[in-house]
Amino acid sequence: MRLTGKLLILLAFLWLGGERMLWYQKRCSLLSDLIGSVQIMISELTSRETDTVTLLRLAGEGERACAAFFLRCAEEAERMEEGSFSCLWDRSLENAKLPLGDWERRLLSRAGQIIGRYDGREQARLLTALNCQLERCLVLAREEEKERGKLALTLSCCAGLMLILLL
């Protein structure tokens, strides 16, 4: 019985550490997918001045981690009867619970103030600048994943073991 309890505690701490490590991994893949989606939007805006709803649908195509977020935005933008697109975007961002840091979330929120607001060329220019920042975020996120992901797993494992010893 005692052994089972100890094992459960260790597993719980391992799960916590693993969860954190997974969060870092998910964040990296999400940022990478976001960059891809924004790139599609830039191309569409530059070549065809595609309307916002179609733009969001195209950004949400495929198996990307951010697909559901873009598709939800597209749906809501199509149904919009009140308010502004930037409010709708922020609301969707909040509801999507994407694994992003504060700064990355703020960057993404800024996209809501760009999309649909200017002519195609200006939007493409601003989204390109935003994508550069997202790319920098991805580089940092990958470094963090390497350093902190393993650290989180090791620390939680140690914490679990310590608790078992103390008990």
Added chain:
Amino acid sequence: MERKYAVEQAVRVLPRGIRDRLRQEEDWDTGRWEEVRLRAGRGLFVTDDTGFERPVRLGEKEIFPVTGEDLRQTLELATRSSLQGLTEKLSGGYLPLAGGHRLGIAGTVVLRNGTIQAYRSLSSLNLRIACPAEGMAQPLLSRLIREGRFQSTLILAPPGSGKTTLLRDLIRLLSREGIRVGLADERGEVAALRSGVPQLDVGALTDVMDGCGKGEGILLLLRSMTPDVLAADEITRPEDTRALIQGANCGAALLATAHGTDPDGLQLREAYAPLLQQRLFRYLVTISRTGSQRQIAVQPMPEWRG
């Protein structure tokens, strides 16, 4: 589409508060509205089919208030949060909407290289409700088609008298008669294309070019669609005239509209003089309006007087 449904569809671009208030108006479901105007700081107004504009009231005396935010939100709803691809239309002063309705815009503009780039602020919006007037051109058809060929025609009428509506109906009827029409719809007023599909009925045999100048559109249609009739709304530029002349020389009949009331005055206008001088139009259609009634008359194009 019935007129009252057209009104219902058109007001969907307005903010909910304004929409709800309009639905409470006594003549809301009569389908007689032609325009809904929003003026920032001044209020909400409705124009019916007699041309009478009245304020929409909040209480006994007060006019329903409209703010700059209402105008901004209307524009956001009308564009479906997409200003991309619409800057040219905005610089033309209005936006085409689903169903063929139009949103006229007035305010402070931002100019770049002499052309309107954007609106810094909006002061008035005019929601023009497209009137489905199918059959309006039916009485003209027998006079304008000779031996199965449409005779080149110019529609002359003052603004707001229904030129575009008549043009659209004529195109629809020509298409039904098996005549292939190429429509250069520069500002999207006639067919109101959305995702390639005309929002207003211009007939199955009509090919539409929009988003480019009428002149370019006419030449492209001529090359790619081999139309029997080339149609365009409001010829204003010399390049449009040149394209129409080229079209006529290639054997296509012409169908166009012009602002105005005086046929003689057309001869003095740079865009029309060459067309009239070469006698490219055979008939002149005029529209006059008394109250909600429109009178349409057909006459042979007056002789060129130099």
